[in-house]
Amino acid sequence: MQRILERGEIESLDHTNIPRFRIPVRASVFTDRAARLRQLAQDHPASAYLSLMAQLVDAQHQALGHCKAPPATEEQVSRAQAHGMPPLQAIGWSRSPQWRDILRALVDHIGEQAQVPEQAKAVAASLRERLESDPDAIETQADAILAERDAEVDGATAPFIMAALQVYWTSLAIDFDxxxxxxxxxxxxxxxxxxxxxxxxxxxxxxxDGCRYLCCSLCSTEWHLVRVTCSHCEDTKTVAFHSVEGGPEGIKAESCDNCHSYRKIFYQEKDYNVDPVADDLASLTLDMLMGEEGYSRASGNPLLWQGPES
Structure with missing residues (x-):
């Protein structure tokens, strides 16, 4: 059994020896997620939705195998290096129309699955029609999703659109030097x-080993952050941890009283197969608990969008 390092031990480490990044693996990033979703769906109150998302992630894996998104230009990379900015900055990125081909493949896959609920098939069919009749509207919706302009996001179609964008940017991340x-x-x-x-x-x-990595909701990259540090505001004095009584030991919410937000943290030592997206989606009870305690999620799950409040 691997030992999890405590905060003081991690801070005393030579951080130059800790990998800054964990880059996704093309062959496994989505297959592992789909398998985890199916595992979590067993006897789960939201089994139908988790199973649906597993089908969608299956399609993501297939699409990623054929995806070669146009890479960042040397000018973009040089500008990012000069200003310390992300070289594949999603907001404002000039997307190739190829990403809409990915979306088309995803919704076609969902429409062909016998066990997919009819409501989901209807959403997929509607998206398929709009891809042909009004691609500009799809692009506008993608821009709103990437910018997290929730008031402009259609919660029913957003998981499918986001899934296509995930494939596109995961491919970019995998191929980036x-x-x-x-x-x-x-x-x-x-x-x-x-x-x-x-x-x-x-x-x-x-x-x-024993280090905490934040997990990107879009490109699947993971990056190191010292533990007991708020991932939203960087505070280290008011961080606390919460869990569901009697729930899994490897799932906690890391809250911050400085910004009154939280994100979940998962411990691979407790469950080796943990996936940052799948396990977050399957632990909504913890989200309800944190809401009752007065904390807000620092960011959402890419496979679950509620859209604008009525």
Whole structure:
């Protein structure tokens, strides 16, 4: 069993020996997530939704195998290095129309699955029609999703659109030359694409053993952050941890009384197969608890969008 390092031990480490990043693996990033979703769906109150998302993630894996998104230009990389900014900055990025082909493949896959609920098939069919009749509207919705302008986001179609964007940016991240990363990056966002993290995982094994990594909601990159540090405002004095009584030991919410927000943190030592997106999606009871305690999520889950409040 691997030992999880405590805060003082981590702070005393030589951080130059801790990997700054964990880059997604093309062959496994989505297959592992789909398998985890199916595992978590067993006897879960939200089993139908988790199973649906597993089907969607299956399609993501298939699409990623064929995806070769146009890379960042040398000018973009040089500018990012000069200003310490993410080189694959999602907001404002000039997307290739290829990403809409990915979305088309995802919704076609959902429409072909016998066990997918009819309501989900209807949403997929509607998206398929809009891809042909009004691609500009799809692009506008994608821009709103990437910028997290929730009032403009259609909660029903957003998981499908976000899933296609995830494939596109995960491919970009996989193909990016990590040696060209800026030495420093803005706090609290993905150093590659500038998106918010969905959660964090304390990893086991290798040089990152016992270290906490934030997990990008878009490009699947993970980056190191010292534990007992608020991932939203960087405060270290008011961080606390919460869990569901009688629930899994490897799931906690890390709250901060400075910014009154939280993100979940998962411990791979307690469950080796933990996935930052799947496990976050399957632990909504903890979100309800944190809401009752007066804390707000620092960022959402890429496979669950509620859209504007009525």
């Amino acid at each position: 990590i040696s060209k990363m800026p030495v420093v990056n803005p706090f609290g966002v993905c150093p590659l694409c500038g998106s918010l993290p969905v959660s964090s995982v304390v990893r086991v094994g290798g040089p990152g």
